[in-house]
Amino acid sequence: MRDDALYIDHGDVITSAGTASALDACLHIVRERLGTEAATQIARHIVIAPHRDDDQAQFIDRPVPDAPDSPLGQTIEWALANLDKPLSVEDLAGRASMSPRNFSRRFRELTGSSPAKWLQAKRLAEARRLLEGTTWSIARIAETCGFNSPVTFRQNFLARYSTTPTSYRHRFAVPSTTRRDHIISR
Template sequence: MDMVRKIPAMVHRVVVLLLDDVVPFDLGIPSRVFKEALDADGERLYEIVTCSIGGGPVRTNADFSVVVDQDEQALATAGTVVIATQEPTERILREGTLPPEVLNALSLIPDGARIVSLCTSAFVLAAAGLLEGLAATTHWALAGEFRRLFPHVRLDPDVLFVDNGRIITSAGAAAGVDLCLHLVRKDHGSGVANAAARRCVVAPWREGGQAQFIERPVPQHQDSSTARTRQWALTRLEEPLTLLDLAAHATMSVRTFSRRFREETGVSPNQWLIQRRVDLARHLLEVSDLPVDRIATEVGFGSGTLLRKHLQTTLGVTPTNYRRTFQVPAGV
């Protein structure tokens, strides 16, 4: 008889804050995605709680309101706070400020909790001062307004989401699905995230960013952005890419490219390459049986020693331990 007792997974509490003029489609995304994240026994890995200021009904930007059972005190119990998409209010667009009751609610969030904005609720985080000096994204159609109001936030309108560690922002509408799946993948690995995506009948990962959705009535040159070069590099991570290679592809001087790259991403080109290679290595460790040295070659680190170093620095684990924890079982 197997006497080994399985320890149940810890349930992570996600608290979704609804503010007036919330977008109906987006408010259901966290609940839909996180509820489909299950452990090996089919148990939910997240608890989702919804709250509003004062616990009262919340007006949507459609022709109805929603009833909410909990007030903002629920934020104090959160492991992750998600601010559902709020259509920017006149006050934010005019002054870049929030009402006192919203600021008071945000002050209840524990210091260690992740804070997530969906779509234009990035305006709420920025108005609260939570995005100061950080990279962020929001719906591309309001990128100009965002930059005008919050010039000290490094806005990147060409991506689906931006993960700063504690503060995470997503682009428009369905990009909230991508962000929530990203968090599941980050917390529990690709196997759990991919299974959740299948249950939601969505793609587990979308290549590219919201640039593919931006309306461009007049052709625009990409010379002032490093986005095209970043996409180019992602298809060549196994190659020994240098700063000179990247700058040459962008047709910029090394100095100009480095400056613009940091302005757009918040990190140096080398740091960005290392992170993308670590991301790809994690994926291969999860979904393949390739030896560590082979994976190191596939992602551009060249040697298992270098892969081990970067994985230890980034995640605090060895490739073997990471694979043991997150490898997707055959047939999943």
């Protein structure tokens, strides 16, 4: 399974990640059977891009299973409220009163990810939210989301989403008349 695929062509079966990517998959079929010109003409008619790379990063949230009353769940909630701070596995394990090894094992069982990868994903998701809903500078967003520098933030954002924070903001930002830069809730 590829988490970042818009659609996957297995030969006899094509699967897509959602409604918009289903259109990408349909254009892929047209392109394969009738050629690029036909696919491009259809794309223009329905006003979508004629081709998006099938490995374009998806901008979807992946929820974490609920475990709010457990020490692990409480630690996750605490980490989400403290994304701006340096958070090591040792810090998180200590907060959950577990050894780092046991914490990492249990964390992976609950979330499907290592603590470090999960933390980075949550920081990047928060950064996306801030890029969409505020006019904050890239440096301020990087700091708020716990990245050591704007450069580190940009590199991680680009690696995860295949676009820069600035390009993402231009594409997905809420119009400035509805932004509420002074009110940020998690």
